Amino acid sequence: MLSEKYTYLKTLFAEMDRALIAYSGGIDSTLVAKLAWDVLGDRALAITANSPSLLPEDLEDACIQAAEIGIAHEVIETHEMANPNYRANPVNRCYFCKSELHDTLQPLALQRGYPYVVDGVNADDLQDYRPGIQAAKERGVRSPLAEAGLSKAEVRELARQLDLPWWDKPAQPCLSSRFPYGEEITVAKLQRVGRSEYHLRKLGWRNLRVRSEGDTARIELPPEQIKEFVLTTDLTTLVRTFQSYGFLYVTLDLEGYRSGKLNQVLQRT
Known part of the structure; x- marks a missing residue:
């Protein structure tokens, strides 16, 4: 086929x-x-x-x-x-x-x-x-x-x-998709989300999102990786790093990563 x-x-x-x-x-x-x-x-x-x-x-x-x-x-x-x-x-x-x-x-x-x-x-x-x-x-x-x-x-x-080495590359939609509908998008907000996601990638986490809601960063990882993330990550340093990018608060989504998660609000309207 x-x-x-x-x-x-x-x-x-x-x-x-x-x-x-x-x-x-x-x-x-x-x-x-x-x-x-x-x-x-x-x-x-x-x-x-x-x-x-x-x-x-x-x-x-x-x-x-x-x-x-x-x-x-x-x-x-x-x-x-x-x-x-x-x-x-x-x-x-x-x-x-x-x-x-x-x-x-x-x-x-x-x-x-x-x-x-x-x-x-x-x-x-x-x-x-x-x-x-x-x-x-x-x-x-x-x-x-x-x-x-x-x-x-x-x-x-x-x-x-076809031997493309990127065949399993995680999806990376534009950074604007990290914001709940109705929250104004600015260049500064895009930059802090982008820096935060890139920082997590450098730590070895590939399939992830950093959702931005006001001054809060919400990290989404595959559910099966959440425990490992909490046990192996220097959370204090991570929070300070995110705060240096402009966030005040850093949270972890316990439901885990799901593509298009912010669209679930559309199902309630």
């Missing part, structure tokens, strides 16, 4: 002839970039959008991965923070983010002669609350992974089969 989807993906890219990839460096868009390069070669271009909602270390990773794949890669600046609708962080914040991204990419694609802009949306994403997907659709963006019906698990498996 996966082999048939792989064949279909290669056919999709061959029919496009030239494609510009909205490339974040996550495993979904990395797989898309790999497929585009394999089929189209120098007729494919990967573009990464840099903004305060992207950790500098994640941008560096994206550049390294693109270089290893071999695909042409460029970094552009996007300015979603200039949009008050985005900063206000409504439930459809992601719509304004992706609108800014694709309103920037589409003219670039036309100027460079790329008839298609493609992203890394997969079939599972279509089952979640992702208002950014609508913004992309409105602008004619294609989602090859979703078109081929690849789930997240299949994305990782295909990436593994």
